[in-house]
Amino acid sequence: MSMSYDKSKVADSLFNPDVSIIMAELESGPKESALLSSTLGIPEPEIKTRLEYLIETGFVIVSGTTYGVDSEKLAKFMENDENYKGVVDGLTELDSYLN
Structure with missing residues (x-):
């Protein structure tokens, strides 16, 4: 297990439809x-x-044979990922205009 990683590669993996369906199952x-x-x-x-x-x-x-998610690591990545933050900020701003 690597302690360092390529942020864009992690994001690409997480948002890849072939991977995200598995991650959705592991969410619970x-x-x-x-x-x-x-x-x-x-x-x-x-x-x-x-x-x-x-x-x-x-x-x-x-x-x-059991797969699980390191929820803390994933949450920290999502909080710190600039691309994700930009999307969330944009959606929040859009929501404020609509409401």
């Missing part, structure tokens, strides 16, 4: 690869392949 807690595979219709080896960079950088934690 760790899941076994067999359950992810049957729920999402993705072969078990493909799940690991899709999550490879997030596993390498510690955003996704693998314990045996």
Whole structure:
């Protein structure tokens, strides 16, 4: 697991549709690869392949055949990511105009 990472590569991974569907399933807690595979219709080896960079950088934690998310690390990344902050600020401003 790497302590340093390429922010843009992490963002690309998180917002990749092939990865985000898996991350959405992990949002409610760790899941076994067999359950992810049957729920999402993705072969078990493909799940690991899709999550490879997030596993390498510690955003996704693998314990045996169980996948989970380091929620604290992910939250910190989202809070500190300038692109994400810009999107949130823009949506907040837009919302203030609409309401």
